[in-house]
Amino acid sequence: MTAEASVRAFAKLNLGLRVLYKRPDGYHELRTVFQTISLADRITLSVTRARSTKVAVHGTPDIPDNLVVRASNRILEALKIAAHITISLDKRIPMGAGLGGGSTDAAAILLALPALLRKRLPAEQLASIAAQLGSDVPFFLHGGTALGLGRGEELYPLPDLPAVRGLLVAPNVHSSTADAYRDLSAQLTSIQLQNKLVSFQREIWQSAADAGGVIRMDENDFEAVVFERHPELRQIKRRLVRAGANPAAMTGSGSSIFGIFPDRGRLDAAKQLFANERVFPISFLSRARYRSAWQRALAPYIQPDLWPPQSPSAR
Numbered sequence: 001m002t003a004e005a006s007v008r009a010f011a012k013l014n015l016g017l018r019v020l021y022k023r024p025d026g027y028h029e030l031r032t033v034f035q036t037i038s039l040a041d042r043i044t045l046s047v048t049r050a051r052s053t054k055v056a057v058h059g060t061p062d063i064p065d066n067l068v069v070r071a072s073n074r075i076l077e078a079l080k081i082a083a084h085i086t087i088s089l090d091k092r093i094p095m096g097a098g099l100g101g102g103s104t105d106a107a108a109i110l111l112a113l114p115a116l117l118r119k120r121l122p123a124e125q126l127a128s129i130a131a132q133l134g135s136d137v138p139f140f141l142h143g144g145t146a147l148g149l150g151r152g153e154e155l156y157p158l159p160d161l162p163a164v165r166g167l168l169v170a171p172n173v174h175s176s177t178a179d180a181y182r183d184l185s186a187q188l189t190s191i192q193l194q195n196k197l198v199s200f201q202r203e204i205w206q207s208a209a210d211a212g213g214v215i216r217m218d219e220n221d222f223e224a225v226v227f228e229r230h231p232e233l234r235q236i237k238r239r240l241v242r243a244g245a246n247p248a249a250m251t252g253s254g255s256s257i258f259g260i261f262p263d264r265g266r267l268d269a270a271k272q273l274f275a276n277e278r279v280f281p282i283s284f285l286s287r288a289r290y291r292s293a294w295q296r297a298l299a300p301y302i303q304p305d306l307w308p309p310q311s312p313s314a315r
């Protein structure tokens with residue numbers, strides 16, 4: 001018997017991203033706030049139990065070591081099941097753009113596959129598989145707004161923010177995450193570490209106090225090094241600010257830049273200004289909406305009150 005579902009894998013922004021220091025394991029210690037947005041890939045999955053495992057992916061340029069294939073194999077291993085899996089990827093999230101496109105697709109497989117096989121995996125096991133696939137993958141098991149510590153995999157849900165609207169400008173620039181960390185690493189000092197910890201904490205407290213307003217976390221440490229390599233990105237940020245965006249910032253290690261607009265009029269005017277570029281209208285997607293989008297997509301296969309998988313200590 002074949003089980004099928006069509007799901008949306010939503011993109012993320014980093015509302016503020018501070019890189020503290022390089023750890024002994026080679027990763028960098030971060031402080032960030034993740035936020036899911038309305039921009040999404042569409043993934044259609046079909047699964048049939050079989051004697052041996054085959055995973056086929058359609059609709060995406062051939063990416064070696066595709067994360068969705070690795071995610072599928074990890075889930076089948078964990079469940080000790082063999083199956084034929086067909087995945088159709090309708091990619092809308094630009095790649096190499098700091099939007100977590102590859103990570104959200106992988107997380108979508110981790111969420112959907114056990115449900116389609118009518119099996120459950122403990123939340124802790126899913127989180128561990130997610131962290132092994134990539135630093136941003138665990139966030140997409142939850143969505144909404146979350147504080148990210150460690151290499152981004154240690155997550156603390158924050159209260160949902162309003163569904164503010166904005167514009168995402170995604171120029172045709174592929175920013176390599178590993179290169180951005182390498183460039184930034186050389187500049188990290190212990191004085192900066194102290195300052196960043198204090199200022200990040202202040203911003204988080206302030207945004208919690210302002211909940212219901214527009215979150216104003218916009219300091220992304222990668223801007224300094226990535227804007228140096230790609231000066232056109234600095235120009236985009238300046239144009240968004242001039243058009244009335246607040247905040248306007250790069251997301252992740254780039255290259256896309258988002259601007260949040262306080263009203264419809266200024267957002268529409270900004271759309272005109274960027275009419276000749278690759279832009280996406282976006283809005284913040286809360287954890288509640290993220291969860292209900294998933295529950296709708298997997299409705300035939302899940303009991304909503306038991307899904308998504310939660311650790312007993314999670315809210």
Ligand code: C5P
Nearest residue numbers: 026027028134135136151152177178181
């Ligand atoms: O975890 P992920 O595979 O997404 O990371 C890609 C690369 O980015 C890593 O190999 C590492 O060089 C760098 N990275 C880092 N610190 C982090 C996350 C990623 O140095 N917190």
